[in-house]
Amino acid sequence: MAGEPQDDCLFCKIVAGQIPATIVRETETTVAFRDINPQAPTHVLVIPKAHHKDAGALAAEAPQLAADVLRETRAVADDEKLDSYRTVFNTGGGAGQTVWHAHAHVLGGRGLEWPPG
DSSP, X not given: OTBSOOTTOHHHHHHTTSSOOXXXXXXXXXXXXXXXXXXXXXXXXXXXXXXXXSHHHHHHHOHXXXXXXXXXXXXXXXXXXXXXXXXXXXXXXXXXXXXXXXXXXXXXXXOOOSXXX
């Protein structure tokens, strides 16, 4: 069920404190932590504490929570003193999503040309 913790979800386990993470911010509804495989000098993931499978599901099922995640991406960028940054939501396996819990990547600290790759 949407919003309920999933026993097999890595990010739900981080929220529950069962798996360690380098947490940089936490609010009532979100957690932000450093990516273990950073793709930029600053690479932080911002997740909702409630489980939603991807960004599309999060937006449809809990729009206020989606707004909380976006607000926290900016707060992370401010805390990290990034004057420019990229926020990425990978939605679906073909787009690179590997953990099926909605999450935003905050990337910065180097030039981020477009298109990526």
